[in-house]
Amino acid sequence: MLGVRDSERSVATLADLADEDLMHLVRKGDSAAFEVVYERHATAAFSLAYRMVASRNAAEDVVQDAFLSLWRSGARYERTRGSVRTWILGIVHNRAIDALRRSMRHDRRRVSDEGIEERFEAKELTDVDAARNEEAREVRDALRALPDEQCKVIELAYFGGFSQSEIATMLDTPIGTVKGRMRLGLEKMRGHLSGAAEGWT
Amino acid sequence: MNACERVTDAGPWVLGALDEQETARYEEHLRHCAACRAEVTALRTVVDALPLATEQVTPAAALKNRIMNEVETEAQLLRAAGPDADRVHRRAAAPRRRRRRRPPFSVRPLAAAGLAAAILAVGVIGGVLLGNGSSSQTRTVQAQVTVPGASAVVWVRDGHARLEVRGMRNPPSGRVYQVWVKRGSRAPEPTDALFTVRDGHGSVDVPGSVKGVDQIMVTSEPPGGSAAPTSKPVIAAAV
Numbered sequence: 001m002l003g004v005r006d007s008e009r010s011v012a013t014l015a016d017l018a019d020e021d022l023m024h025l026v027r028k029g030d031s032a033a034f035e036v037v038y039e040r041h042a043t044a045a046f047s048l049a050y051r052m053v054a055s056r057n058a059a060e061d062v063v064q065d066a067f068l069s070l071w072r073s074g075a076r077y078e079r080t081r082g083s084v085r086t087w088i089l090g091i092v093h094n095r096a097i098d099a100l101r102r103s104m105r106h107d108r109r110r111v112s113d114e115g116i117e118e119r120f121e122a123k124e125l126t127d128v129d130a131a132r133n134e135e136a137r138e139v140r141d142a143l144r145a146l147p148d149e150q151c152k153v154i155e156l157a158y159f160g161g162f163s164q165s166e167i168a169t170m171l172d173t174p175i176g177t178v179k180g181r182m183r184l185g186l187e188k189m190r191g192h193l194s195g196a197a198e199g200w201t
Numbered sequence: 202m203n204a205c206e207r208v209t210d211a212g213p214w215v216l217g218a219l220d221e222q223e224t225a226r227y228e229e230h231l232r233h234c235a236a237c238r239a240e241v242t243a244l245r246t247v248v249d250a251l252p253l254a255t256e257q258v259t260p261a262a263a264l265k266n267r268i269m270n271e272v273e274t275e276a277q278l279l280r281a282a283g284p285d286a287d288r289v290h291r292r293a294a295a296p297r298r299r300r301r302r303r304p305p306f307s308v309r310p311l312a313a314a315g316l317a318a319a320i321l322a323v324g325v326i327g328g329v330l331l332g333n334g335s336s337s338q339t340r341t342v343q344a345q346v347t348v349p350g351a352s353a354v355v356w357v358r359d360g361h362a363r364l365e366v367r368g369m370r371n372p373p374s375g376r377v378y379q380v381w382v383k384r385g386s387r388a389p390e391p392t393d394a395l396f397t398v399r400d401g402h403g404s405v406d407v408p409g410s411v412k413g414v415d416q417i418m419v420t421s422e423p424p425g426g427s428a429a430p431t432s433k434p435v436i437a438a439a440v
Contacts, residue, residue, distance in 0.1 A: 029433070031276035035269060046260035048252040060264045071272050072433060082249065089252045097217065139253040157216035158251050164218040182212030186244045193250060 019084035023077050026070070034071050041085055042067075045092045052096040052159050062099050066091045097161040142192035150185030153178055204236050211240040215248045274347050281345060281416065281437045344417070344438035351401070355417055355438040362407040362417060362440060369398045372421035378435070379426045380407055383416035388429070395426050411440055 014022065014036045025033035045066060049059035069091060070077075077087050143151055149171075156162045156170070164182070168175040210227045213219050219227060231237050344353035344364075351368040364380060372378050380394035396405040407417060419436035420427075 029276050029279035031269070031272045034272055038265060038268065042260050042265065043257055044252060046264075047255045047258045050258050051255040056261075060260065063260060063264060064268055067268050068271060071275070086249045089249075093217075093252070135250070136253040136257070139250045143251075143254050154216065154251075157213070157218035158248065159255075162218065163220050164213045165220065167218065176209070179209045179213055182216055182218065183209060183244070184212075186212050186215070186247045189247045189250075190243060193247065 023084055037070075037084070037088075038067055041088050044085065045088055048089055048092050049096050052093070052161065053099050058099055058103070059096075062092060062095045066095050069095075093158075100161040138193060139189075142189040145192060146185050146188055150181045150188070153181045154185050154189075157182065205234050207234065208237050208240050211237060211244055215241055215244045271347070274345075275433055278345050278347055278434045278437045281434075281439065340440075342438045342440050344436050347433075347435045353419075353436045353438065355407075355440055357411060357440055360410040360412045362411040362414075363404060364394075364407060364417065364419070364436075364438075365404040366398060366402065366436070368401045369403060370401070371397050375424065376421040377424055377426070378403075378419050379422040379430075380405060381418040381420065381430060381434075382407065382411065382414045383418060384413055385415060389416075389418055391426060391428055393426065395422075414440055416440065 014025075014033055017025075017033075017036070019037065019040065022033045022037050026037060042063065045063050046059055049062040049066075050056065053059050053062060066088065070088060077084065143154070146154070152171070153167055156167050157164070162170070164175055164178050167173075168178045171178070207227070207230055210219065210223070210230075214224065214227050227237075231241065338358070340357040342355040342357065344355055346353050346366075346369070348368075348370055351366060351370070353364060353366045353369070356363045356365065377395045377397055380392045380396075381389035382392060383389045392408050394405045394408055396403050411417070417436075417438045417440055418430075418434040420430045420432045420434050422431055
């Protein structure tokens with residue numbers, strides 16, 4: 001594949017390929033295939049990073065870091081571990097947590113009880129396709145349907161990058177209770193999503 | 202419903218909310234506990250969906266340009282390195298061949314005058330012949346470099362080559378640069394030429410004769426070097 005020049009293949013052909021097949025080409029150094037993967041997942045990746053680090057510049061750094069690592073070590077993607085999208089978002093999530101731990105340790109407390117939403121003023125909606133909007137709506141609904149205290153511990157942990165002991169201190173709640181809320185909340189979301197989840201991975 | 206009491210760690214674990222030690226302990230536990238594994242698998246589907254709950258924000262076009270610039274440069278190097286370069290991952294995974302370890306070549310400050318005329322041209326492999334007044338000739342080859350702002354030149358004289366870099370950053374922590382030679386379509390051959398840079402400058406002699414060598418490449422490798430490249434080339438020169 002290395003010998004295949006980008007120009008010899010139309011982008012339309014690549015755009016028809018599944019993510020998994022594109023990753024096969026990316027592993028071989030195919031930059032055009034990488035570009036298609038980027039186009040498909042950049043918005044989801046950036047949205048997650050922005051939600052977590054709350055600054056465009058920092059989110060761009062996270063996304064750049066994550067996609068370049070994907071380009072340089074695409075070999076580590078394994079189909080068995082789930083979809084390419086899940087894998088990419090997992091890398092973004094890890095990098096964003098690293099970024100949070102590096103730069104925001106000193107003022108992490110400030111997000112405590114204010115509700116995470118207030119930190120994020122992202123309002124530039126894009127036209128992601130209808131199916132994805134539907135999935136997104138399901139997930140948001142599932143999260144909103146949770147009792148506040150369950151929703152909060154999940155958001156603080158996943159989007160805020162806080163550990164369970166930090167959350168326990170922050171909310172002045174025993175750690176066992178925090179654990180319980182996390183698990184209960186996730187279980188409830190799973191029930192809520194189980195009908196819709198089939199198409200995702 | 203679930204027999205294991207440690208299942209209470211499943212939620213924090215999938216959310217990444219356990220600290221390092223707790224994570225290690227729970228992961229060890231997961232290896233032996235089917236009940237916890239089942240719980241973690243179930244909860245992970247929810248966590249994988251959480252990114253969808255965020256407002257969708259379009260990244261700036263400039264971000265894509267920055268990323269694609271780096272990717273294109275590295276893809277060009279990879280193509281220049283030839284069809285075997287895509288085998289590095291598999292080759293690297295194979296048990297390493299034992300080879301003699303010699304101390305890394307010393308790094309000498311760059312002769313600045315020698316490079317005064319060498320202007321970085323990323324994306325271009327070019328060679329020029331320079332007469333030097335004696336019977337033998339020194340040939341300089343401008344190398345492709347993936348590191349922005351860095352340049353590399355290979356000097357070839359009497360079948361021997363010397364690589365000089367400037368504006369180069371050091372390899373990732375704990376790694377060294379290793380020089381490889383490539384003949385035709387064969388796999389890159391390791392050399393014992395290992396180097397790091399000081400103040401962006403470094404130079405190294407390519408061991409042996411470069412007669413019949415088509416490409417000189419540089420990758421970053423673990424200390425002592427590798428028998429097969431474990432990373433994409435950062436420098437490639439067609440000699």
